[in-house]
Amino acid sequence: MSDSDLQAQAAKKDAEDELRGKRGEFVLDDTVYLDGNSLGALPAVVQERVADVISRQWGKLRIRSWDESGWWTAPERIGDRIAPLVGAAPGQIVVGDSTSVNVFKALVAAVRMVRDSGEGRDEIVVDATTFPTDGYIAQSAARMTGCTLVPVTPAEVPGVLGPRTAVVLLNHADYRTGRLHDLPGLTAAVHDAGALVVWDLCHTAGALPVGLDAHGVDLAVGCTYKYLNGGPGSPAYIYVRADLQARFDSPLPGWNSHAEPFGMRPEFEAAQGAVRGRVGTPDILSMLALDAALDVWDGVSIEAVRAKSLALTDFFVDCVTAYVPEGRVDVLTPAAHGQRGSQVALRSEDAGDVMRRLVEQGVVGDFRAPDVLRFGFTPLYVGFADVERAAGVLARTLGEPAG
Amino acid sequence: MSDSDLQAQAAKKDAEDELRGKRGEFVLDDTVYLDGNSLGALPAVVQERVADVISRQWGKLRIRSWDESGWWTAPERIGDRIAPLVGAAPGQIVVGDSTSVNVFKALVAAVRMVRDSGEGRDEIVVDATTFPTDGYIAQSAARMTGCTLVPVTPAEVPGVLGPRTAVVLLNHADYRTGRLHDLPGLTAAVHDAGALVVWDLCHTAGALPVGLDAHGVDLAVGCTYKYLNGGPGSPAYIYVRADLQARFDSPLPGWNSHAEPFGMRPEFEAAQGAVRGRVGTPDILSMLALDAALDVWDGVSIEAVRAKSLALTDFFVDCVTAYVPEGRVDVLTPAAHGQRGSQVALRSEDAGDVMRRLVEQGVVGDFRAPDVLRFGFTPLYVGFADVERAAGVLARTLGEPAG
Structure with missing residues (x-):
């Protein structure tokens, strides 16, 4: 699938996302934050309270x-x-x-x-x-x-x-x-x-x-x-x-x-x-x-969160598969929904260096030694366009010579 | 000693207090807060940080x-x-x-x-x-x-x-x-x-x-x-x-x-x-x-804090002795400096009720069952006029019929 196909899919999924209104309750910027499985983003209400x-x-x-x-x-x-x-x-x-x-x-x-x-x-x-x-x-x-x-x-x-x-x-x-x-x-x-x-x-x-x-x-x-x-x-x-x-x-x-x-x-x-x-x-x-x-x-069902989480991780794997040259990364996370949490782990030989360069480009996941790239998907504030963008940055980064 | 003698002493002690400038670094009001041995008052810098x-x-x-x-x-x-x-x-x-x-x-x-x-x-x-x-x-x-x-x-x-x-x-x-x-x-x-x-x-x-x-x-x-x-x-x-x-x-x-x-x-x-x-x-x-x-x-010596703490607790006992009718309370805290922390505990038969009424009048200590009135003295923000006022309110409260 082409980049524009996946971008169009992302836009459609975001438009249909029943949780999309929740994103506005968090303090976010133009970073694609896929590290909520380590430290969740700041809910705006916290500061005042x-x-x-x-x-x-x-x-x-x-x-x-x-x-x-x-x-x-x-x-x-x-x-x-x-x-x-x-x-x-x-x-x-x-x-x-x-x-x-x-x-x-x-x-x-x-x-x-x-x-x-x-x-x-x-x-x-x-x-x-x-x-x-x-x-x-x-x-x-x-x-x-x-x-x-x-x-x-x-x-x-x-x-x-x-x-x-x-x-x-x-x-x-x-x-x-x-x-x-x-x-x-x-x-x-x-x-x-x-x-x-x-x-x-x-x-x-x-x-x-x-x-x-x-x-x-x-x-x-x-x-x-x-x-x-x-x-x-x-x-x-x-x-x-x-x-x-x-x-x-x-x-x-x-x-x-x-x-x-x-x-x-x-x-x-x-x-x-x-x-x-x-x-x-x-x-x-x-x-x-x-x-x-x-x-x-408030007003969020955990079942809706799970449905979106699976859709996000499915879509991320789809985008990675489409964008990243074959053999460059292995998906460690099971494909079966019943065996998948809310993160996707990719094995990459130069994972530490890759993650450093992703972060520099505004895509934040984390690295776990020796060779794992971890991306966490928090359904309350991560959208499908974020996912497509992260996969694109990842593919370009993997295609470049190591820094 | 008369009230006015002790008030004059308090004013002199406050004027000579090398730690008096520290009080302004805390969020305080017109309460005499003698419960810093339970929860210290708020240093103003905390909010912003x-x-x-x-x-x-x-x-x-x-x-x-x-x-x-x-x-x-x-x-x-x-x-x-x-x-x-x-x-x-x-x-x-x-x-x-x-x-x-x-x-x-x-x-x-x-x-x-x-x-x-x-x-x-x-x-x-x-x-x-x-x-x-x-x-x-x-x-x-x-x-x-x-x-x-x-x-x-x-x-x-x-x-x-x-x-x-x-x-x-x-x-x-x-x-x-x-x-x-x-x-x-x-x-x-x-x-x-x-x-x-x-x-x-x-x-x-x-x-x-x-x-x-x-x-x-x-x-x-x-x-x-x-x-x-x-x-x-x-x-x-x-x-x-x-x-x-x-x-x-x-x-x-x-x-x-x-x-x-x-x-x-x-x-x-x-x-x-x-x-x-x-x-x-x-x-x-x-x-x-x-x-x-x-x-x-910053810039505070713990020795100066100790000296003021002893002066505060000495002065509180002096004021209580002067103001409270004999036999109405027993001082549980040792008189010897070497055996005294930074609080004064008084035994009073109706301690729970007395403390409730003190708090209503803006003098905050605490009550420990069955019969102890506890007053803590934090040298960084408690002054001698506070001490005199607290003893005066205590004496009047003890002289009134129980509420």
Whole structure:
């Protein structure tokens, strides 16, 4: 297909895009920003809302804001705003801490739940292709609970499950290739083996329907600065399924998870509900920036986001196939929709140099060593003309001698 | 002494106050704000700086800010700004996570250090009068390291130290009474017993010289939202003495503490230095708000802050003694300067109701169940006229029938 054909297709797709109005709610420029899978773009509402949090809530009301501005309950209130995006009923998600810290809470609490049932389970199975921090934290959780770590690829998980399996930690999407793993099927397999599963949703929450409740997921964690656009290092969250909350025994029982936090009692007594996942004083500025950022989801269905995400990634692969000389890049991301997240990864020998030159030309993705070009597609603000332009710049860059 | 004598004294003290110019760097109103030991007032510079972080660093530079705006190194850079306030040379403090999470890191790492030396030490001694979260987290750290928790008052600590002691967790100041504990003496006693000490500096950092390096403290943690004015729930910090860093084996080895964080290697290899105390992606908005807030310390000596703090608390007790009918309140805070932090706690039977009425009259302290009125004195923005006014309002309130 010619450039002009694909440009015409892009224009038609943009005109028909039911989410196109959302783009205006973000601060964007003429960059094609395909790195929302690393740091989401800025929702315009955040600036004003954070200014109010600082100048009025902190500056004028000061300590009174813990009650009057709802600071104290922000972790569970904002958790309930994330809940519908990942298919969770209210009361099961709290926001706070980093993803790494939440992985630790989830894994240790899961091992304890399994052991409370009286079984001699002592293996933590972990996705060996995971974003490394999950593996490091899993290793620590295994060490501190007397478990053995079993690192395998997601495809190998069913084969290693057995009577020794306590918990399985999996990523919903592979951060390098963009491959989407089978959450319903793997969750069922783990349950069949009598174990619990913890899903890391960093690369899927806000990009596609997750269906935590529908698929009976036990525990989940995720960050909020990718497809949820919460800002750099914005607080992560933990999901604890309602019927497991009474058995959630946190390794980080800070005062915020106490049944009576202001009672200042020397003995710990866990609160009821998802607030057991809280630890210390919540980081209010970052948390309320995230709260504001979530406003862009008002009136948006995650199914519409998924449909557009697939259309964007399909179209990107079409444009790359049409524009880039054959053999110059390999598409690492699966073609099947059911195995694809919201990013496209291309393997290229000189990927580091290529990405540097793309960024110079206003097409921002990122590079993952040793040879991967990653492009993330955030349906709320990326359009089809952006996609066509990115593929064109990529093709021209790959056709030029290395800089 | 008459009201007018004390008012004249206040005016003279304010005129002679070398820190009086600092008050103008904060957003204040006609409230007498004596709750900076809970949430410090807003430094005026924060609003503008956070607006720039959001609109330019996040909004325009986006992902590039991890390098170009110094986001990635913020935890150690800001740690180095806190360091001189607590008597630490650079390279020993990193900022991030909550105090509770840092207490967990410090205690578990300390137990591991002690055990690496081959000794059978299995007791964690903890300040039983501590802010409760420290006790809850210490209980968890003990459980996860196979230790026994030994809760005693700070005065009882020397008596329980012995060959089984692994680590001692102490608060530098008691959050209820404002009593300052003997950091040099207790540190030396713990070392004499062959154990390590972790100090919680929440109620002293920014209020008085701590002298971490000078007194050979092993590990320390603290929050930044009290006397450091970092904002609601701003990130906490951890201090790991330079010569212990190579043995700091974190229970939360997230990718930020890896020797090569962007290598995405499956095996964990700890970074060198204080960055071992980092865990996940740092919370940039809150962290850079704290960075801005620390600007108010430029040109301020912590010794001058301490001198004014003692003068303020002395004067408050003088005014209370002069104005409040004898027997109506008991001063819980020690009279000896060496045993006093930067707050004054008064016991009053109807403390909850009294504090509610004080707040209505523009004198803001806080109430701690069952019977404590807490007044915190932040030398950077509290003046002597404020102190006299607060004591006067308190005396009138105590003289009125309960509302």
